[in-house]
Amino acid sequence: MKKTAFLTLGCKLNYAETSTYERKLLKEDIEVVPWEEKADIYVVNTCTVTEHSDKKCRNIIRKLHRVSPEAAIFVTGCYAQMKKTEIEKIEGVAAVFGAEEKTLVIPVISAYIRNGELPDTTKTSGAQTDNLEPGHDAGCGNFLPAYSSGERTRSFLKVQDGCDYFCSYCTVPYARGRSRNIPIKDIVTQAREIAADGIKEIVLTGVNTGDFGKSTGESFSDLLKALNDVDGIERYRISSIEPNLLTESIVDWIASGTKFLPHFHIPLQSGSDTILKAMKRRYDTEFFAGKISRIRQAMEHPGGPKVFFGIDVITGFPGETEELFMETYNFLKDMVRPAFIHIFPYSRRAGTPAAARKDQVQDSVKTRRVKMLEDLCETLHSDFIKANRGISEKVLFESTDRNGLMSGYTGNYIRIERPYDPALVGHIVDIII
Secondary structure, three states, rough: OOOEEEEEOOOHHHHHHHHHHHHOOOOOEEOOOOOOOOOOOEEEEOOOOOOOHHHHHHHHHHHHHHHHOOOEEEEEHHHHOOHHEEEEEEEOOEOOOOOHHHHHHHHHHHHHHHHHHOOOHHHOOOOOOOOOOOOOOOOOOOOOOOOOOOOOOOOEOOOOOOOOOOOOOOOOOHHHHOOEEEOOHHHHHHHHHHHHHOOOEEEEEOOHHHHHOOOOOOOHHHHHHHOOOOOOOOOOEEEOOOHOOHHHHOOOOOOOOOOOEEEEHHHHHHOOOHHHHHHHHOOOOHHHHHHHHHHHHHOOOOOOOOEEEEEEEEEEEOOOOHHHHHHHHHHHHHOOOOOOEEEEEEOOOOOHHHHOOOOOOOHHHHHHHHOOOOOOOOHHHHHHHHHOOOOOEEEEEEEOOOOEEEEEEOOOEEEEEEEOOHHHHOEEEEEOO
């Protein structure tokens, strides 16, 4: 048997894709081992969201080759799309699969397992996208269906890929291609497969999840309603969704009593209208604050759970003065008051409009601002927990036993611990927070 290790860097979308590779390859003659062990085959799903991500990907590929010099290393993901030629030169790499070639990963590795060599079609070709051009269409119409498995409580289901937004700092449209999806009926089939494994909760994932429907003429709202009818799945969460795509009709429908939980991950990126405009975001702070207020109005009731908002913020974007940074800080502190802030120091990505700007912010300034936002996040998260104390909620408990304790999450994403009880694993339990 070929010892095979899988390694995922980056987002939950990558995690769902890697899990799908693993699930399909388990039908071949392989034994899955931890990536730290010596393996015959390594499958690495990469990320390129920041310069640090690129470096981490390169280092891990080289480390795998040192651990097992004879192994064949197969590389896919966003970094593979952006720096294909660079990766092909790294010793030990057998094949690199960009955005248009993800559907080849399984057949190519399967052929390698059976025959001990790569088929000729894997002599990967095509120019890497070091020089970005607006409208680059990598992978458009080439969708890899994917969902994660292996956990007893939760699965990440990919419903959308790619992005058409082209924000001035971001390489994702070039790394993952344009917005696309498979039909609702196919996604529902996958959800039923997940339910058949006894999993109770699904997290919908995508690059721009709310943009679902570009390929099929369907709507995100119709997708949510179809998934809501899948027997066996009791809870859904929507991962990162743009504020302009979370419509009032969707909010009202979720609030009407559905399986979709009061937990939203919404990218803000900046609380300064000046910076939002420079980023080419599709809203301003007034719109964003109104959206948060509208959701709270629809979903929060006296004595009931508060809505969990996880908010993405980039600090140190070119031209972000101290005054503009404080606009973001105060907007989060006074207007939005999220339960959690996902903080990213701006990373200069070659070829993007923001990278060409002369008014780059010093790293030391970014570091200080990140720390300020981290402290604010800690305060806001503590306030959120306090606001939910004494409230009745439901927790889906997970299987991990840590020092005699088990944990799970409420519908509004508060982590709850209790003494370990195997009878509760995978079950939704009523509790008082």
